[in-house]
Amino acid sequence: MAKAPKKNETVPADHILHRLYETVLSRRGTDPSLSHSARLMARGRNKVAQKFGEEAVECLIEAVNGNRKELVSESADVLYHLIVMLVDCGVTLDEVWSELLRREGTSGIVEKASRSPKKLDSK
């Protein structure tokens, strides 16, 4: 049986997402004719973000259409393009894992209820 992760555990450094992050990081500023990641980042942050958005939309289309196999493939595209966007923005995966760990165990319903109520328009 798989061991339950401890509260302070982050994702192992040899995890596929970390390896992918390190690969994309190593491509930054390299020859765009040899690397898709380099080519994408060379086109600027707007393009990087746009590609992530497009892949996310393609992913949700497969989800709503119930295309399981395509959903798996598009999900991989989304994760790859998310990583390119994080690398381009200088955000590390550990920062994202830390945020997930911070949220762990707090129900979204409880968290939403704890937010301060929006100020009502005085007009």
Ligand SMILES: N=c1c2ncn([C@@H]3O[C@H](COP(=O)(O)OP(=O)(O)OP(=O)(O)O)[C@@H](O)[C@H]3O)c2ncn1[C@@H]1O[C@H](COP(=O)(O)O)[C@@H](O)[C@H]1O
């Ligand atoms: N996981 C991926 C991955 N997923 C998707 N893609 C590429 O993303 C591209 C998406 O194609 P699109 O036509 O949508 O994108 P585009 O060519 O930018 O098109 P336009 O916006 O110009 O129309 C395809 O070329 C895919 O091969 C990926 N390219 C690379 N990786 C990983 O990144 C690593 C490094 O790749 P390079 O940077 O190419 O060395 C690889 O070893 C893989 O592990």
